[in-house]
Amino acid sequence: MTFDSTTPVTVGDLTFDARFAGPQDGDPVLLLHGFPETSLSWTQVAPRLADAGLRVVAFDQRGYSPGARPQGVDSYATELLAGDVFGVADALGIDTFHLVGHDWGSAVAWLAAGTRPERVRSLTAVSVPHLTAYNDALRNDPEQAEKASYISVFRQPGVAEDLLLADGARRLTAIYGDAVPTALAVRYVAHLGEPGALTAALSWYRAMGAGLGSVPRTAVPTTFVWGALDQAIGRVPAEACGDFVDADYRFVELADIGHWVPEQAPDALADAVLERVRR
Template structure:
């Protein structure tokens, strides 16, 4: 399956691995796309897992609705349910990074019957993140989200001089040059950056989309080199998971752990999935 549809939108999908393998949905964040998992997915395939990695709403050229309300968490979570339906899957293991992690948490809370296991890379539970903004340095770490609420100006700044600012942020985060170029080029497509920023601009709708406790088996992977998401929200996540929970900390790795720690993350995901499934 290379594409699926939802709400009149067309989403691109990367898939691989054995067709009868345990299905794993891989959800990227900002400003990435499904290629964020290109180093990790083959390792999952070697372990007998099947992967489905969509370019999420705003990132697939055929799925860039105007405005901010189409990017609220309820809407983007619905896209993953549509992916599962299109693939003929009643449920799957869900792995999300950055905004993809927020979607994974929401799926686990709202649709536990569709989530076999949950793995959130970097992203704490949304309720823990919200609390940490007021009780730690997370507010300062997340200040760019407030800046993104301003219309038009963030796009102009990030894409000025052929995307030099965005490129600098990604390079300073340790991303390989080929991925930096790919992500920046994608964001320079007409409407792409505005659609990606709409995820942030939909944050005011969060009060209507409260993510509650999660009961599915959960793995949370956080890295000490993450300048965007700090330890307070990570530490507070446990209280929002009522099912089996494991926190794994990667020392010194920056925010971009699917790309920069693919081997270790793949090992953790495989072990997490095998802990709840019978060996093949």
């Protein structure tokens, strides 16, 4: 089975589409994608991790998997999204694991690591820093407030869907810029164009509070990877991230890289993950 194909993983009433790579007996690493992407965002990272002997698991998260697309904004609270991580791990017989998340996947990973550190062996957060650092910057840093202005649009039911899917999903496609390979962008857009998919994905934004949510300080060994040209996350919260990690911490800044790190800098990201796992 290739990483391009999916296998169903059932967690309670939900069924997630998961991709696998690497040896079954390798140290497990769970990869969480962001918006507007799917688990395919790890296409260029997963083989590097698998070649290093890791058991790679990447799944389409709640709302992205057709079998895990419940109705109602309340079904997309960040605590439920973090719970899905452990639910998938349990379904696969995985006790402890390394965790990697990008964008919204990073937000979920911070909460998972913060609330259940006994199960997360290491954390590699990509693009989105610790949520306390992010929320502080959202309130106090004009640059971050400007970079986050799109969120208010995404939180408007119906308005965001119409805006992003109009004209053949021109605006949705434009979000990726030149950083995401065209073949991947086409598949993301097609996936989110399925009935109910975009609304479910946007429900993550609609379920959040004034910021991306609150999480405890993190006691898990952590690496934070940030592209210096990130369109959504500014330097202030990126540099403050480590203030909320009570464990070994590494900040990896990627010059000339924007928000789409898994697609734009897969080798550098894989190196950061492997360095963290080996530590």
